[in-house]
Amino acid sequence: MTTEKILITGALGQIGTELTNRLVEIHGAENVVASGLDRWQKNLTSAAYYERMDVSNTQLVRQVIKDYEITTVYHLASLLSGTSEKQPLFAWKLNIEPLLNFCEMAREGLISKIFWPSSIAVFGKGIPKENVGQDVVLNPTTVYGISKMAGEKWCEYYFDKHGVDVRSIRYPGLISWKTPAGGGTTDYAVEIFYEAIEEKKYKSYITENTAMPMLYMDDAIEATLQLMAAPKEKLTVHTSYNLGGMTFTPKELAAEIKKEIPEFEISYEADFRQKIAESWPASIDDSIAKKDWDLNYTFDISEMTKDMLKNLRIKLK
Ligand code: AKB
Secondary structure, eight states, X not given: OOOOOEEEESTTXXXXXXXXXXXXXXXXXXXXXXXXXXXXXXXXXXXXXXXXXXXXXXXXXXXXXXXXTOOEEEEOOOOOHHHHHHXXXXXXXXXXXXXHHHHHHHHTTSOSEEEEEEEGGGSBTTSOXXXXXXXXXXXXXXXXXXXXXXXXXXXHHHHHHHOOOEEEEEEOEEEOSSSOOOSOSTTHHHHHHHHHHHTSEEEESSOTTOOEEEEEHHHHHHHHHHHHHSOGGGOOOSSOEEOOOEEEOXXXXXXXXXXXXTTOEEEEOOOHHHHHHHTSXXXXXXXXXXXXXXXXXXXXXXXXXXXXXXXXXHHTO
16 A cells, blocks of 8 residues: 655646546555646546645645645646746746745655656757757756756755755656647647647747657656656666657658648747747757666657547547
8 A cells, every 4th residue: 555645736737637647546546635726627637635726825835735644746836938938037936936845845854755847948058959968067048947957956955965855857848638738848749739630730839940859748657657666776866867758840740740641731930939949959868867767768759649649639529
């Protein structure tokens, strides 16, 4: 039997809905508390409990941790790159302060383990584009990237100074069909599938040859669970682990979709997110995660495309 009691923040978001349901499968609904800013949508999460709360309300969050005797927190609530550029100060506050609150609770012994997502947005300008390693100098140029870089350093600080068990992954763009993404730069790779099915065409705000690292949600969830299950002493990275997944451009993705929907057409009109994309790596070296906790992937671009179209066709009927 599990001894873990889990709280998930951002549980109704793109990662949150799928991670919550996997955690319920593993630990049982009674041991999982979902939380978010919105009203509970029971059809989205199978957790037994839901707390409607603002994760920035530190006292309320602390009370929830105590009431449910939470041991492990998956703190997913965050503002993504596109939205963060529009609300920089709010993005900084939301992306950093609740993380510090959880780290403080772990330092005090109220909780024992934290998962916190970082992003490929930490890399930024002047860093080689291909196969970017774990330990390159970080130079983010976006508010989101700056907040993720600072968050990573806080995670490492709490581990070094106080032994806090906080684990993190630098997610690439995440592609999924269950819950739409919102406010990211890599979201074109999700939107394109909806429009391919419904309109047979898509106007991409990222130019045709801009490559970015991407990961199918199934692989992202399994990687997250693998990292959280790994023995603490095997982990050598206490900022955030690189995760590469696959790399493709809008043009390459459109070609994959065309194999399944021959009449599909893509056009391009770059917006402010193009500049963000250009400051990010095209591909990532994740050999340290592979070595430390046996990271592996199931989906490549072609398997992912087939699975997205199959599931979205059913969902959009
Ligand atoms: C975004 O585009 O903002 C996110 C990310 C790469 O962290 N998907």
